[in-house]
Amino acid sequence: MSTEGRRHDRDRGDHLWVVEEAADVVRPEPRVTLPEDAADTDRWGRSEEVVRRVGPAVDFLYDRWFRTEVEGLDKIPAGGALLVSNHAGALPPDAVQIMWAIRRELDRRVYMMGEHVFGRLPVAGWMFRRIGGVEADPSTARKLLGEEGQLGLVFPEGTKGTGKHWSERYRLQRFGRGGFVRVAMDAGVPIVPVAVLGAEEAMPIFGRLDGLAGMLGLPYVPVTSMVWLPVKFRIRVLDPIDVHLGHSDDHTQQMVSEDVRAVIQRTLIDLLAQRRSVIWG
Amino acid sequence: MADVVLTDPDMGVGALVVDALQRLGIEIARSDAPAPAGQSAAAEVWLERLDEARTGGLVVNHCRLRAGGLSRRSLEMAERVLAAASRCETLHRVVVVSSGQVYGSGAELPTFVTEGHAPTERPGASATDIADLESAAARFAAARPDVSLTVLRVAETVGTAPHGLLADHVLQPGGFVTTRFGYDPQVQFVTAHAVAAAIVHALTEDVAGVYNFAPADAMPLSAAIRLVGRTRVPMLRTVSLVGGILRRMEPWSHELGELLTFGRALDPQRAVDAGFPEPSSAAAAIAAAVY
Numbered sequence: 149m150s151t152e153g154r155r156h157d158r159d160r161g162d163h164l165w166v167v168e169e170a171a172d173v174v175r176p177e178p179r180v181t182l183p184e185d186a187a188d189t190d191r192w193g194r195s196e197e198v199v200r201r202v203g204p205a206v207d208f209l210y211d212r213w214f215r216t217e218v219e220g221l222d223k224i225p226a227g228g229a230l231l232v233s234n235h236a237g238a239l240p241p242d243a244v245q246i247m248w249a250i251r252r253e254l255d256r257r258v259y260m261m262g263e264h265v266f267g268r269l270p271v272a273g274w275m276f277r278r279i280g281g282v283e284a285d286p287s288t289a290r291k292l293l294g295e296e297g298q299l300g301l302v303f304p305e306g307t308k309g310t311g312k313h314w315s316e317r318y319r320l321q322r323f324g325r326g327g328f329v330r331v332a333m334d335a336g337v338p339i340v341p342v343a344v345l346g347a348e349e350a351m352p353i354f355g356r357l358d359g360l361a362g363m364l365g366l367p368y369v370p371v372t373s374m375v376w377l378p379v380k381f382r383i384r385v386l387d388p389i390d391v392h393l394g395h396s397d398d399h400t401q402q403m404v405s406e407d408v409r410a411v412i413q414r415t416l417i418d419l420l421a422q423r424r425s426v427i428w429g
Numbered sequence: 430m431a432d433v434v435l436t437d438p439d440m441g442v443g444a445l446v447v448d449a450l451q452r453l454g455i456e457i458a459r460s461d462a463p464a465p466a467g468q469s470a471a472a473e474v475w476l477e478r479l480d481e482a483r484t485g486g487l488v489v490n491h492c493r494l495r496a497g498g499l500s501r502r503s504l505e506m507a508e509r510v511l512a513a514a515s516r517c518e519t520l521h522r523v524v525v526v527s528s529g530q531v532y533g534s535g536a537e538l539p540t541f542v543t544e545g546h547a548p549t550e551r552p553g554a555s556a557t558d559i560a561d562l563e564s565a566a567a568r569f570a571a572a573r574p575d576v577s578l579t580v581l582r583v584a585e586t587v588g589t590a591p592h593g594l595l596a597d598h599v600l601q602p603g604g605f606v607t608t609r610f611g612y613d614p615q616v617q618f619v620t621a622h623a624v625a626a627a628i629v630h631a632l633t634e635d636v637a638g639v640y641n642f643a644p645a646d647a648m649p650l651s652a653a654i655r656l657v658g659r660t661r662v663p664m665l666r667t668v669s670l671v672g673g674i675l676r677r678m679e680p681w682s683h684e685l686g687e688l689l690t691f692g693r694a695l696d697p698q699r700a701v702d703a704g705f706p707e708p709s710s711a712a713a714a715i716a717a718a719v720y
Contacts, residue, residue: 177709
């Protein structure tokens, strides 16, 4: 490949100088052989090594403690999708149960799309990213879900869901302004609603110390069981909703958001009706 | 007669660009070279002479971004050269080497920051200087819409002269690198060679606009420190009650502290789409720095 520059007549050509490949005219950089463990994370910071290390503990929770049953995994599309689920429990175990079910049954990664606040937390923020946590940002969703074809998981209720009182169990909270619909639309991927039963009782909130929460700058400080109770978990994956409609106005966004919330709420009631025991399912 | 004017041509990226352009047969003028006939070496005078010489391209490079910001000389020279260049009629291409530091660092940044992201609202010394540099570039663009202006926001640059707060910190002499306890952010590095190739591309192709220039991937800071053979020394983040006193004792500037806590990675997709040469991975870049 020629590295000779050629000057064009400025009055006639668009180019001042013609170079076939800019990288070829700069002195080459040192070539290095990287050790195999140079970086054990993907570009989003997820570490397969960390996931593998926590695997035995999660296996125990999934198989023995919560005895998780999952149905409808075949409804998850082969490409990118945004999983949308209900969220509950003072320290909610639902995300890990969903992620683990999909990892074990479909051998696919799930990236949990959380609030930016996770990144501020020492240790927990680090752990969140290493097991597949990313911020719920439109540009991140476009790349991760739209271009890479990965699965994202969001909980639109946020801390309103996890911080709700025991008396409000099985009642889904507001889905905010439906920002997750915009995220899916921007990424061009379907929304897959997921209903989870069990998180409500795994670590119930019997009271909240709002004054202390305010002092500590936390969303809530719960009066709770402090440990996960061994309740039966049931996960049902529902039919995907195609939101690649071309309509991105706020009204459409809100309508789709309400539809998704309603279908998860109905399914949660349905799962509840089928359940005979909180512990045994 | 000069084809291209280059500021800060002696170190790192600048030296590589000079070498590459000379190999292409493109004549280089240094904005800091002594002007002939005993005249002042002020950029304005120099550029007036270059206008007579029908200068085609200008690269506004700056050799180092440190904790205290750009060197005064670099920033002043960049601003004066850009102001003077707006009167240089033969100019066709201008490349301004900026930095991803303009976005700052924080938990609110997405994993990969795109060019549409607003500059940080809490700028430290470096981000302020970079914003000033880009403001000068914007003034030039307004004055000379006929000139193709490319602004390259480069990732932390490593090579013969590390360029960037984090690159400086990770590659500092000695076996230890201080980090924040409990944090291991995603970071990126590019080599000076890759940045030089991007500058040559911007000079030789019509790629006006603002571009992030960075590898497609990012890596944990801990892995970068391991690759350069240093040992991490995690330090507790100061809390607000005693922060005022303890922060003064921290071995970092505010901006470097934020980088060590939250990191930053740039989304290079727009540069890739514009045909810029793709740099090697973040890991390969930082490893090459100690080769």
